[in-house]
Amino acid sequence: AEARAAVASNFLATFRMLTSDFANKTPHQIVIISGSSGKLYAQIQHGAPFDLFFSADQHRPELLEKEGQAIKGSRFPYALGRLTLWSPKPNFIPVDGKTALTREDITHLAIANPKTAPYGRAAEQTLRSLGLWDQLTPRLVYGENIAQTFQFVSSHNAELGFVARSQVAGSHNQESGSHWDVPPTLHDPIVQEAVLLHQGGTNTAARAFLEYITSPSAQAIIHQQGYGIPDPEKTP
Amino acid sequence: MVDLDLGPLWLTLQLASATVIVLLLVGTPIAWWLAFTSSRLRTIVEAIVALPIVLPPTVLGFYLLIAFGPHGLIGGPWKDLTGSALSFTFTGLVLASTFYSLPFVVQPLHGAFEAVGKKPLEAAWTLGASKLDTFFTVASPMAIRGYLTAIVLGFAHTLGEFGVVLMVGGNIPGHTKVLSIAIYDHVETLEYAQAHMLSAGLLLFSFIVLLAVYSANRRLPLHVT
């Protein structure tokens, strides 16, 4: 069978690997629809023919569940976002990220839009935890999502930025440069949740994929791409 | 080796062609009316036609999504009539693109029809041509540059269009996932090689088409004298 999965763009690359692995292991196919979580949410609200929704946050799956668009109890975290401070220049970031952030020669520090992107919110929290927020605000540039934030930095328009570790560590990219993995303690966890949508309730492929996603081989891929594996205990 | 999916390309070409055809069918009578009416409504219609493009595409797409939805202003009656939904379908995309690109077609045509003026039409009428005949044999060939502009802007804009399409179409591979979204996805997932290739292909293709169109037009008689 075939199922349609709506996936937040930031997870798209990893998700592609998961679906092809899934297709190899099962007779099912997953059709990928990517977009920003907000957009996908609005589409689902207005009758988009999707079976699964892999959001970049917790909030929207929760809302969908409440509004009755998703199947109650199907919601679960599938990955934890990891924030990384990254610069394409080698040695720009020493082992301690804070010293890099206080460098004088920074004109722009790229973060994702804290309002719309979970990675942005985490970046803001990190800067606040480090006590650098007020000092750095004038130098901030905001990517609409984490991909754009990465592009700001990779094109050298910003000297450094808070990107997703998946973008730096992912097998797709052998970007050189220097980075500092932000300790998860500096921000709220970036929990990415998935939910089974109403339409997918009877879809065998959708259900099979949800099962697959918690399997060790899937978790290995997710981990390998730079995401944390959520603690199953915390699943609501 | 980069791996390219050409499905979105065909879909895009289909969408752009269908949209341009609908745009011309819808835009021509509006432009004609605007050019030759003396109604007081003219300025209002003129303003309304230009309005869609002031909204960010995604936002416009958002509103269209609501309107096209099964309970929406347009989607509701549409469903009653045709039995199928508008949003997340190719038809819906064509409609949305048409709506969004309408000013790019209406405005150049309006200008071109005004430049043609009444005189050649009057001449054609006295030669036994009906109004429709006159339109096809005199007005539209004389407005050829307006049509060229309209088609190029309409087509190119639909090719590159993105926000509205993404929103209304739902990015469903094979159905509504057009080239612009595919490129966007590649950029988003940092697959720059694929993005570059698709972009270069799109640019090259467009360039060749445009070159062909323009040099064909150049060989047409209607030119500055």
Place this chain on the structure above:
Amino acid sequence: MVDLDLGPLWLTLQLASATVIVLLLVGTPIAWWLAFTSSRLRTIVEAIVALPIVLPPTVLGFYLLIAFGPHGLIGGPWKDLTGSALSFTFTGLVLASTFYSLPFVVQPLHGAFEAVGKKPLEAAWTLGASKLDTFFTVASPMAIRGYLTAIVLGFAHTLGEFGVVLMVGGNIPGHTKVLSIAIYDHVETLEYAQAHMLSAGLLLFSFIVLLAVYSANRRLPLHVT
């Protein structure tokens, strides 16, 4: 109560105005050349001018970001010349918008200049007007509808533009965060009330401006006869 930040509105108006001015300054000579040249390069330039819009705005923005970067094709020399970067600045936004909206200005102007033709220009020359004088006193007033279309499309498109601006501007509040991004953000964060308000405001404002522009134009002499 919804809480609205009007900063992006002023910024947007500034950006759109600046862009339209630059567009007219850049677009007019290109359109003029296209309308009156007999050079073989014409079709090529015509095609190139129309190219930017075939790319998805975000993708174009991505390439512009690279070009505007400190090591980019444009950003590099710009930095050497002015000492400051192009990306994430208002100037950069204006440049990017100009690039993206150029066809919306060049094409209608090209059509309008062709419709004016050489005859009125020749008449003006024999009356002692220099070429520049003729341009301002004969060609451009006669091409008024082309200018109207160009300004409306250019302005409105810059208002609604989004992808390029988002990419090149960096969405810095007060500097490069324009209205379209603000509305987009509201939609993304499910703040629909704010999004509706801003959109309605933008539409209303645009509608009033357009209405004023069109009815002013209607009272101008140059009309169908």
Place this chain on the structure above:
Amino acid sequence: MSQLAANFEVTFPTFHLKVSLAVPAEGIIAVFGPSGCGKSTLLRCLAGLERSSSGSMVLNSHIWQDESHGIFVPLSQRSIGYVFQEPRLFPHLNVRANLHYGWKRTSESTRHITLEQVIHVLDIERLLDRLPQSLSGGEQQRVAIGRALLTSPQLLLMDEPLSSLDLQRKREILPFIRRLDSEFHIPIIYVSHDLHEIIELAKTVVLLKEGTVVGSGPIEEVFSQLDLRHLIPENHLGALVDTTVAEQDQKFGLTKLAFSGGHLHVPHQPRQIGERLRVQILAKDVSIISSQPSFQTSVLNLLEATVIEIGKINIEHPFVEIKLDIGCPLLATITRKSLTALQLHPGQRVHAQIKAVALNPETHH
């Protein structure tokens, strides 16, 4: 008899046209009047391009417009040919396609006028593949005439069609236009400023002034109406005489015409004996001699005449018009000095001397 009856009322901000016409729909109907008097507007009304709430227009049995009964036949069904004041060729079509445009839209059964005829008469063969923009003014005008002719219309409206053509061309085209009615029964409404042309062509004239018809009817009547003289330049004042061809003088290349008062010699006309001809004798070409001369003169046409009326003598004007009777009316313009020398008075018997070369013979039927 076929008849054209029309009523129109059009109001522009600074101009008002109110016309009521009833003229025989035969031959060439000239519309004459100063610039801005409404000639083109009248033609536009006749064609249905200008529509007024109270207009009507009936040609023979065709009711093309009768607003009081809500009738307004669309232009494309009217079979009216229109040569506009400016050529209005289609810029995107070459000359051939311009000519074909109306022709293709005319049903085969009504195509009386052929492409070959038109191309030949207008001498536009070598222009066929050209685009209108590259044609000279006169070339464009000729193509525009051809295009209208090729619809073989039931009524032809021509707005100064020959204004930018040289005399030679006019001479080639005028006879063709004249033949349109006799051969194809196409009446023509013909606007022209050229009195030569009008005299040569027209059977009927409509004199317009400031939007109203100040005179209309057969040309000979209108042109000798005293109160309309101010509209007709002096040197076009003259009498029209109906004649029949009496004799062909091959030796001297002359044709002898008989009329109610005797004979006139005119340059050779290729006509049958007995054929009817109307000639115009301009007043300025008539001299008055007090008695039969005894000497030889190169003046062939010397006719007995009676002075009927002596025109108004104006102290500021050196000329006087004399109306003579030579079996039909004849006008002569002489100087006041001659008037005194000859001591002319009504009833006096004189001789009228007409130069043969000044005759301007014309067919009208």
Place this chain on the structure above:
Amino acid sequence: MSQLAANFEVTFPTFHLKVSLAVPAEGIIAVFGPSGCGKSTLLRCLAGLERSSSGSMVLNSHIWQDESHGIFVPLSQRSIGYVFQEPRLFPHLNVRANLHYGWKRTSESTRHITLEQVIHVLDIERLLDRLPQSLSGGEQQRVAIGRALLTSPQLLLMDEPLSSLDLQRKREILPFIRRLDSEFHIPIIYVSHDLHEIIELAKTVVLLKEGTVVGSGPIEEVFSQLDLRHLIPENHLGALVDTTVAEQDQKFGLTKLAFSGGHLHVPHQPRQIGERLRVQILAKDVSIISSQPSFQTSVLNLLEATVIEIGKINIEHPFVEIKLDIGCPLLATITRKSLTALQLHPGQRVHAQIKAVALNPETHH
């Protein structure tokens, strides 16, 4: 003496213009020739609108174009007025603004012609606030003339400027055009198909045929050149006679002109005694009488003459041209019948009879 010298060569796909001109830059220089012969193209060359790699154009001391020395003065600095064949008014400007357009761009010191004059002569006062599109054909043409005049140019090019005007208007405008040279020293190149106009206006004629000049020079020479006769319609053939005003006959409203062969009576001319006048006597207005008549005639101008030359006798043509000497050359057209009756032969003494009203006096200096 001021001089206009120009050389141009222009090639169109189906037309080639190769013109070499050298004419006195005085008065009105008429360009005459059939439709499509290159008149408008020549004017465009003179204005600098059509540029050829080998062109040159010198007016008096102004070198406006000399391609061999790389000189090409931009149009806007040339001070050339151009009345195009079509009006070309600016559609976005009302009549007043159209008139002002060139006037504003003329330096005050060279503004010889005033707005009031132009508005008055062309009678366009009531059109001033109108837009060109709402004007009639003739009204547009008048505004176009006015617009060009108001630049007070050093050379005025007029391409059939009066073609859509009625005779009355022409009569009002022609004297003004004629005065442009005498009062403001503006030579005019004047394209017209109307020989009346040309004869009335021109001092010099340029005859064009298929892109080449086939004759140019003073009008009296060109018009009596035998080999050019086919270009000049018969009824415009005639002699030009230089005269001086000898006497004003107030009583009869006549002016008596003296010339080398005697006197001519013409309608009253508002001239000073002794002033020079050139008159044209058309061949068709001259009759030949074998001997001095003993009777009274309305013909005032009866002059002794000697037959100089008898024109070619053509069996297909009823007329013969006779060249007479009346102290200056005079042409007469008579019928072959009269020729036989009078038994004319060179050297014969005859009388030439000229109708006063046929005279067409003209100022040229």
